[in-house]
Amino acid sequence: MKTPRYTPLVQTLPSTIPFVGPETAERTNGRLFDARLGANENVFGPSPKAIKAMQDAAADIWMYADPEDHDLKGALAAHHGIGRENIMIGPGIDGILGNLCRLLIVENTPVVTSRGAYPTFNYHVNGYGGALSAVPYLDDAEDPQALIHRSREVDAALVYMANPDNPMGSWHSADVISDMIANLPERTVFCLDEAYVEFAPEGTAPPLDVSNPQVIRMRTFSKAYGMAGARVGYAIGEAGLIAAFDKVRDHFGMNRVAQIGALAALHDQEYLAETIAKVNGAKARIADIAHANGLKPLPSATNFVTMDCGRDGDFARALVAALGTRGIFVRMPFSPGEDRCIRISAGKPDDLDLLEKILPQALEAIK
Ligand SMILES: *Cc1c(COP(=O)(O)O)cnc(C)c1O
Numbered sequence: 111m112k113t114p115r116y117t118p119l120v121q122t123l124p125s126t127i128p129f130v131g132p133e134t135a136e137r138t139n140g141r142l143f144d145a146r147l148g149a150n151e152n153v154f155g156p157s158p159k160a161i162k163a164m165q166d167a168a169a170d171i172w173m174y175a176d177p178e179d180h181d182l183k184g185a186l187a188a189h190h191g192i193g194r195e196n197i198m199i200g201p202g203i204d205g206i207l208g209n210l211c212r213l214l215i216v217e218n219t220p221v222v223t224s225r226g227a228y229p230t231f232n233y234h235v236n237g238y239g240g241a242l243s244a245v246p247y248l249d250d251a252e253d254p255q256a257l258i259h260r261s262r263e264v265d266a267a268l269v270y271m272a273n274p275d276n277p278m279g280s281w282h283s284a285d286v287i288s289d290m291i292a293n294l295p296e297r298t299v300f301c302l303d304e305a306y307v308e309f310a311p312e313g314t315a316p317p318l319d320v321s322n323p324q325v326i327r328m329r330t331f332s333k334a335y336g337m338a339g340a341r342v343g344y345a346i347g348e349a350g351l352i353a354a355f356d357k358v359r360d361h362f363g364m365n366r367v368a369q370i371g372a373l374a375a376l377h378d379q380e381y382l383a384e385t386i387a388k389v390n391g392a393k394a395r396i397a398d399i400a401h402a403n404g405l406k407p408l409p410s411a412t413n414f415v416t417m418d419c420g421r422d423g424d425f426a427r428a429l430v431a432a433l434g435t436r437g438i439f440v441r442m443p444f445s446p447g448e449d450r451c452i453r454i455s456a457g458k459p460d461d462l463d464l465l466e467k468i469l470p471q472a473l474e475a476i477k
Contacts, residue, residue, distance in 0.1 A: 129230070129441075132149060135434060145464045146461075148439040150414050154458070159381070160337065177361040177362055183199055197345070198355045198359070200359060217238075221240040222244070223257075226244075226443055245259075247448055250408060251278060252273070252280070261295050265295065271301075273287060274412045277453050280410075291324070301328065302327045304327055326346070331375060337371060396454050397415055416452070419452060429452055
């Protein structure tokens with residue numbers, strides 16, 4: 111047998127993927143979903159100006175993208191009032207998380223997260239052999255004090271938290287986050303994942319402080335900007351930490367058309383505000399639909415509503431499956447305790463009409 115010489119680490123890795131895609135479920139079910147409300151994509155899509163810019167750029171796809179992301183980086187620097195040396199652009203937060211792990215983790219490097227938090231982070235930590243330690247959620251939110259306490263206990267190289275959080279939709283105020291930052295162990299880097307920050311109330315994101323090499327903030331065009339398929343994310347941090355990415359990143363890994371689309375999307379803040387208003391309207395309607403069916407919507411600072419189904423994980427899993435076979439794609443938290451909930455992304459009015467019709471049928475079917 112000519113077996114490749116997989117590294118010892120790879121030989122120990124399970125063949126799991128962080129999220130099974132809805133397309134996989136569609137192939138299994140033998141039908142397409144009627145409403146795609148499970149991946150927190152932004153169904154309202156990108157700015158028409160971004161679409162136009164990408165259409166105009168399509169014929170130039172024979173060229174590699176600018177490996178320095180010069181134009182997008184400059185625009186983001188101006189948008190945030192920071193230097194271009196404080197921004198790293200990559201193929202979505204997911205891709206940048208992989209690079210961050212490569213910068214900080216070798217086998218058995220201690221890393222801290224919350225049990226049931228964003229699984230793609232765990233995937234990358236495991237991929238570099240890090241020793242992942244997870245603290246429980248507290249009252250359906252990530253627990254800043256427990257994260258800091260555990261980071262100190264294990265002397266973590268990296269601690270991760272999303273604010274606002276996925277999958278619960280909960281959030282902490284900027285003061286709480288600033289407190290966390292002030293209390294980080296001396297050599298721990300804090301990865302603050304702000305994928306949903308554009309949806310969050312004022313006072314959720316602490317001011318950007320690019321002088322602190324212990325904090326890296328993750329942003330994306332996938333959620334509020336409606337460009338998940340384009341794969342554009344960015345990290346904000348201290349210049350030295352950002353420069354370190356040049357040692358590990360895929361310099362030609364950005365899609366040229368996506369770069370151009372993201373730039374146009376960033377310049378259309380008016381459209382962004384309209385989209386956020388539509389998302390807020392959809393969230394209110396999802397909450398109403400939940401109430402009407404005896405489910406309890408949790409407060410959300412994201413583009414989805416997580417709802418307490420009032421029973422255990424098996425019940426919520428059955429509900430997710432029953433909705434799926436009836437054409438509605440939703441997901442749910444993985445972790446015991448939080449897995450009493452299901453999570454529904456903001457949809458268009460048609461999607462929510464369907465949800466309103468199908469949810470009672472799905473509940474009835476699993477009674
Ligand atoms: C959706 C999501 C991401 C993914 O962002 P990409 O830029 O599309 O890779 C990252 N973090 C959290 C918490 C998310 O929910």
